[in-house]
Amino acid sequence: MKKKKKKNSTRTGILEKTRSGSGFVRSEDGDIYIDRSNIGGAMHGDRVRVDLLPPQFWGRNPEGIVDKILERSSRxxxxxxxxxxxxxxxxxxxxxxxxxxxxxxxxxxxxxxxxxxxxxxxxxxxxxxxxxxxxxxxxxxxxxxxxxxxxxIRAAGLKVRFPARCEAEAAMKAKQIITPEDIAARRDLREKTIITIDGADSKDLDDAVSIDRLYNGNYLLGVHIADVSHYVSAGSHLDREAMCRGNSVYLLTQVIPMLPKSLSNGICSLFEGVDRLTLSCEMEIDGNGNIVNHDIYESVINNKARMIYDDVSDILEHHDEALTRRYQQIYSSLLLMEELAEILREKRKRSGSIDFDFDEADITLGEREIPVDISIAPRRTANRMIEEFMLAANRTVAEHFYQFETPFVYRVHEKPDPAKIMELRQFLAGFGIDLRGSADNVHPAELNRILDLVHGKPEENIVSTVLLRSMTKAYYSTECAGHFGLAFHYYCHFTSPIRRYPDLIDHRIIKSFLRGSVPAGVLKKYRRSAEQAAEIASQTERQAQELERDVEKMKKAQYMKDHIGEIHDGIISGVTGFGIYVQLPNTVEGMIRLSDLNDDYYIFEAEKYRLIGERTRRIFALGDRITIEVLNADPDERQIDFGLAERDG
Structure with a gap:
């Protein structure tokens, strides 16, 4: 007689396998461990049905047997x-x-x-x-x-090449010239001092800036964005392909663009000395950083100088004489921009905006694209300045169109989960830091205060990392739910339509409303397009970020292959039940495996972010300084192995 299954003894979910052959089924009711002997013919990513084993056979997680493969993930x-x-x-x-x-x-x-x-x-x-x-x-x-x-790239499912019909459509658009009719329908800013400031290798220049001092002492900041929507029509082959891609992906050795290069690096890019169609957001800003007036309009510009971040920073930070003479015609504008950017930054800080200043890797590649150096990428004056101007424009545009109750794609960052804040509070207490306020209503200003407390201290990067982990992930939505991290009630992405699809959708909506009343049928169409764009872009952004991280990890492992046996000082950046992650000063991260800590039996205390020796009571805690030896590096696995070491003397 067949034994009757107990109620709720089965689960369905996605199988995630490991190199060992075992895995976990991720279900709505929690994770279920599957031993390799119980997986059967299921593969990684398959949707499966699982029979739960009796609880007496469970370890840390419920355990089960794959009963049926419901859907294969890939061929x-x-x-x-x-x-x-x-x-x-x-x-x-x-x-x-x-x-x-x-x-x-x-x-x-x-x-x-x-x-x-x-x-x-x-x-x-x-x-x-x-x-x-x-x-x-x-x-x-x-x-x-x-x-x-x-x-x-291929494994991530990304396409480097565009379909022939998209390339043909882009080539045709790239041949278009700006007509007198185009200019007549826009505000002509070609005589205005407008410049771009980007990276030295950037080819898709989609934002330009201008500044003036008004008679009343206020600043007039102009942010002028490439009018990509003029060339990419809604529903076209180009538009459908751009929506599927969602965003451009920037890897170390190449860019996978959202639009073909004839557009992204061509007719849409705001090159120096060339007339370009743009969408402008002009803001009057007082001495306290308040935006007291604004105007959003279609425009045509002519970029007076294609500047790069390092040159502008050298002018503003070091008063480089040669560069100052070379750019004498815009020198006063750069000084005014620096002045305004500092005012905006201080205003944002007073409002509670969180400024995560993480160390980012600058990877220098040599022959055969093998890294020869990894250092900290500087976040200099010019980079911060442009960042402030883009934040101001994105916020202004979002608030303007929210008031009109139009369909729109917003950038949303929700409040942290109270449970995460409780964990953060416990972690900070280990550094003698008191996180004030209730867990279910923490204010970003309080988190910013914490960052100020640890600024310049050895634990700065670790505290910043744990604080970031307590945050929710930002995403795109047609609901304006605010941006917690920036402490903005209204926020969108408006400034990069060459490389982000939500910006392109918002440009189309903006232009329709600027040109007059929008029929109900068109509104309905925009609302549907905005919802679809928000969903797809949120997903493609996550995929792009994961690929970018994996490429960086792979290159770091390639670099460390030439440094096996070296001794370095680092900081514990993560503690798990199977080992300790250690970050070196150049951002390279590796692991000391628990199995290699053979001087004692170490107990993992998750709530205290530490391992503690049962006999010696030796502690390895998040943020501790530690000396390591580089044992191994495997680029294919994107993995670097460290061992404990002691410095002589």
Whole structure:
């Protein structure tokens, strides 16, 4: 007689496997551990049904057996081809995927050992048999320069190339000239001193700025943004492709643009000395940083100087004589911009806006794209100045169109979860810092006070990191729910339509309202487009950030391969039940595995962010200084292994 299952003894969810072959099923009711012997033929990412084991067999998590595979996640695997004596394999590049794919020599597409390939699964694994597949594409030959990044891009599902119809449409748009009719319909700012300030290697220049001192002593700040919507029509092939991409992706060695280069690096880019169509937000700002008046309008500009961040910073920070003479015609404007940016920054700080000043890696690549140096990327005066101006424009535009109750895409950052704030309070107490206020209604000004307290201290980066982890993730929405981190009631993304789709959608809406009343049918269409754009862009942004992080981790591991055996001082940046993460001064992070701490048995105290020795009572806590030896670095796994070390003397 078949035994009747207990009520609620099954769960459904997505299987996440590990290199060990075991995994977890992520379900609405929590995570369920699946031992490799109980996974059957399920693969990483599959949607499965799980039978729960009796509680007496559980460890830290509920445990179960995969009962049925409800939906396969993918038929396509990106991996590394390995030739064997008896059979060939494709080893997935995804660290979470432990399912190797058996490939017959006749289905190898002439792949060689070590090549990065795309493999289509022709037979899924069974309980005792491997998956089988055939190679459909060779991404890069073994050792080919840039092959790792191309494989990572392909594995992420991103498309480098545009469909032919998009390229053709973009080429046609790129040939358009600005007509007298175009200029007549806009405010002509071509004689105004308007400049761009970007990175030295930037080619997609989508924001320009101008400044004047008014008769009443106030500042007139102009933020002029490329009018991409003039060239990318709603519903066109270009528009549909841009929506699917959601945003441009900036990797170390290449850019995957949202729009074809003939637009992003061409007709839409605000090059020096060239007439360009723009959408302008002009703000009158008083000496206290209050925006007392504003105007949003269609315009045409001619960029008077293509400046780079380092040059502007050298002028403002070091009063570089050669650069000052070279840019004499805009020198007074730069000084006025610096003055206004400082006022805006102070105003924002008084309002409680959180200013996370994290160290970011500056990775210098040498031959064959192998890193030769990793240092801290400076966040200089010019970078901060442009950041303030873009924040002001984004906030002004969001508030303006919120008052008109138009469909719009806003940038939203919700309040932190009270439970996360309670954890943060407990963590800060370990540094003798009191987090004031209630957990369910903490104010960003209080968090900013904490950052000020640790500024310049050894624990600054760690406290900032933990504080950031307590925040929710920002996302796009058609509901204006405010931006907690910036302490803004209204906020959107308006300033980068070349590389962000929400900005492009908002530009279309803005221009429609600037030109007169909008029919109900068009409003309905905008509302639907805005909702779709917000959802897609939030998802593609997360994917892009994950890929950018993975590429950086891979390059850091490549760099550290040449530093095996070296001794370095670092700070504990993470503590887990399986080891300690340590960050070096150049932002490189590695792990000391718990199994390598063999001087004692260490207990993980999660609530105190530390490991403590059972016998010696030695403590490894978040933020502690520590000396490490570099043991190993694996670029394919994006992993760096450290060991404990002691400095001589």
């Amino acid at each position: 396509e695997i990106v991996g590394t081809y390995h030739r064997g004596k008896r059979s060939d394999m494709v080893i997935p590049d995804d660290r979470r995927n432990s399912d190797n794919i058996l490939v017959r020599r006749s289905a190898s597409k002439s792949a060689r050992d070590g090549d990065r390939v795309v493999c289509v699964i022709t037979r899924y694994p069974g309980r005792k048999s491997l998956a089988e597949g055939r190679v459909t594409e060779i991404i890069a030959r073994r050792g080919e320069v840039g092959g790792e990044i191309r494989a990572m």
